[in-house]
Amino acid sequence: NAGVTQTPKFRVLKTGQSMTLLCAQDMNHEYMYWYRQDPGMGLRLIHYSVGEGTTAKGEVPDGYNVSRLKKQNFLLGLESAAPSQTSVYFCASSWGSLTGELFFGEGSRLTVL
Amino acid sequence: AQTVTQSQPEMSVQEAETVTLSCTYDTSESDYYLFWYKQPPSRQMILVIRQEAYKQQNATENRFSVNFQKAAKSFSLKISDSQLGDAAMYFCAYRSRGNKLVFGAGTILRVKS
Numbered sequence: 281n282a283g284v285t286q287t288p289k290f291r292v293l294k295t296g297q298s299m300t301l302l303c304a305q306d307m308n309h310e311y312m313y314w315y316r317q318d319p320g321m322g323l324r325l326i327h328y329s330v331g332e333g334t335t336a337k338g339e340v341p342d343g344y345n346v347s348r349l350k351k352q353n354f355l356l357g358l359e360s361a362a363p364s365q366t367s368v369y370f371c372a373s374s375w376g377s378l379t380g381e382l383f384f385g386e387g388s389r390l391t392v393l
Numbered sequence: 394a395q396t397v398t399q400s401q402p403e404m405s406v407q408e409a410e411t412v413t414l415s416c417t418y419d420t421s422e423s424d425y426y427l428f429w430y431k432q433p434p435s436r437q438m439i440l441v442i443r444q445e446a447y448k449q450q451n452a453t454e455n456r457f458s459v460n461f462q463k464a465a466k467s468f469s470l471k472i473s474d475s476q477l478g479d480a481a482m483y484f485c486a487y488r489s490r491g492n493k494l495v496f497g498a499g500t501i502l503r504v505k506s
Binding site for chain 2: 324382
């Protein structure tokens with residue numbers, strides 16, 4: 281049972297480099313989310329998607345871009361990485377209902393030097 | 394914007410004892426869901442319990458129960474008969490029809506043997 285899979289799990293970048301985090305889910309969920317987790321701040325929503333081809337901004341979208349070209353995939357891009365983007369990133373997916381539990385990936389630890 | 398506040402950065406409990414984790418939230422909406430998620434050292438996010446705002450009855454899942462006070466916008470988690478495996482970070486979360494899940498900053502629970 282794959283569930284929600286994030287790649288890569290770890291990455292070290294230099295300031296100014298770009299990279300893409302890939303999230304894949306095999307549960308046919310409509311909704312997908314990208315969060316970042318920082319000490320003392322919980323999980324903060326970066327971007328989310330309510331369906332294929334749609335994206336929306338969350339609480340902390342600056343410096344990130346996303347795409348949802350296929351229903352099962354949600355990509356998070358950093359065009360020019362900054363040290364402030366050092367964090368653990370979580371992808372999640374859910375059914376499109378208020379009650380829907382979010383299913384999370386295992387997280388991706390990104391360090392920007 | 395909705396906010397979720399967990400005022401206890403860290404809590405400790407003796408094994409087999411009971412502990413209560415606090416959560417308050419701010420919203421002007423009437424229809425929403427509240428969740429408690431557990432994050433052990435493995436980083437995996439695990440749903441512990443959920444509460445529908447329109448239900449007055451408090452949700453219960455085995456040793457986990459909530460005290461939901463809608464008027465006070467309070468949603469505390471009670472863990473009975475605490476076990477070593479309960480040690481983790483606990484996050485309170487709020488979800489409305491906008492379908493964004495907003496998290497609190499988290500409470501670290503330590504269980505002493």
